[in-house]
Amino acid sequence: MRDLGAGFRYFLNGQRWVARHGKQYEFGLIPGLITFVLYVAALVALAIWGEAFVSWSTPFADDWSSPWQRLFRGFLTAVLFALGLLLCVVTFTAVTLLIGQPFYENLSEKVDRDVSPDGTAPESGLPLWRELWMSGRDSLRIVLRALVWGVLLFALGFIPVVGQTVVPVIGVVVTGFFLTEEVTAVALQRRRVELRDRLGMLRSRKTLVWGFGTPLAAAFLVPFVAVFLMPGAVAGGTLMARELLGEETREKAAPAPEAEHVSR
Numbered sequence: 240m241r242d243l244g245a246g247f248r249y250f251l252n253g254q255r256w257v258a259r260h261g262k263q264y265e266f267g268l269i270p271g272l273i274t275f276v277l278y279v280a281a282l283v284a285l286a287i288w289g290e291a292f293v294s295w296s297t298p299f300a301d302d303w304s305s306p307w308q309r310l311f312r313g314f315l316t317a318v319l320f321a322l323g324l325l326l327c328v329v330t331f332t333a334v335t336l337l338i339g340q341p342f343y344e345n346l347s348e349k350v351d352r353d354v355s356p357d358g359t360a361p362e363s364g365l366p367l368w369r370e371l372w373m374s375g376r377d378s379l380r381i382v383l384r385a386l387v388w389g390v391l392l393f394a395l396g397f398i399p400v401v402g403q404t405v406v407p408v409i410g411v412v413v414t415g416f417f418l419t420e421e422v423t424a425v426a427l428q429r430r431r432v433e434l435r436d437r438l439g440m441l442r443s444r445k446t447l448v449w450g451f452g453t454p455l456a457a458a459f460l461v462p463f464v465a466v467f468l469m470p471g472a473v474a475g476g477t478l479m480a481r482e483l484l485g486e487e488t489r490e491k492a493a494p495a496p497e498a499e500h501v502s503r
Contacts, residue, residue, distance in 0.1 A: 249450075249476075249478050249479040250472075258471075266345075270469070271335050278331065282327065290312065297315065325393060329385045329414070330385075344429065347474070350426075350477040350478065351481070356489055362429065363428065370428070377434045381421060392413070412453055412456075415452025415457075418452050418456055418459070419476065423441070423483070427480050427483075447479070455472055
C-alpha cells in the first residue's frame with residue numbers, strides 16, 4: 240500500500256513541478272493541443288461519414304426489410320464510433336509524446352537537473368531522428384498491446400452487470416499501466432533503457448504504477464483534460480523513473496530499499 244501512495248504522490252508532484260515552472264508548462268501544452276485538434280477532426284469526420292461507410296461496407300443488407308436494415312446498420316455505426324473513440328483514448332498519449340518529443344525531452348531533462356543532487360541530467364547521445372524512430376517504434380508496440388486489451392474489455396462490456404461495473408474499473412487500471420509506461424519512457428529512453436526492461440520494471444512495481452497511472456487514466460476520460468495534464472504527467476513520470484532506477488534525488492539521500500536497478 241505504501242507504493243500505491245507513492246505513485247499518487249509522483250502524479251501530484253509532477254503537476255506541482257510544472258505549476259512552478261510556467262514556461263515549461265506552456266510549451267508542454269502545444270503537442271497535446273495539436274493532437275486534440277487532430278483527434279476531434281477525425282471523430283467529427285467519423286460521425287459525419289460513418290453511416291455512409293457502414294452502408295457501403297454492408298451491401299448484403301441492401302435488400303433487408305425495415306426496421307432490420309436500419310437497426311443493423313445503426314448498431315454497426317455506433318460500434319464503429321465507439322471503437323474510434325476507444326482508439327483515440329488508447330493512442331492519445333503515444334501520439335502526443337511522438338509529436339512533442341523535443342518538448343517533453345527538454346521538460347524531462349529540466350526535471351532531472353532540478354532534482355538531481357549534482358544538477359545533471361542523463362543524455363542518450365543519440366541524434367534526434369534516432370530518438371524519434373525509437374520512440375515511434377516503442378509507442379507502436381505499446382499501442383498494439385493496449386488495443387488488444389481494449390478490444391477484449393470492449394467485448395466483456397456486453398456481459399450484464401459485470402460489463403457495466405467491474406470491466407470499466409479494470410479498463411481504467413489497464414489504461415493507467417500503459418499511460419505510465421508512455422510517460423516514464425521519456426526519461427527511461429534517454430537513459431537507453433529498452434522497452435522490455437521498462438515493462439519488467441513497471442510489472443515489478445505494479446502498485447506504484449497503479450497509484451500513478453490510475454488517477455491519470457481516470458482524468459484522461461474527461462475530454463480536453465489530457466491536454467492540460469500531459470506536461471505534469473511527463474514530469475511525474477521522470478520523477479518516478481528515477482525511483483525505478485534507484486537514482487538519488489535532493490529529497491532523499493539514498494534510493495528506496497525496494498527500488499529496482501537495471502543492469503543491462
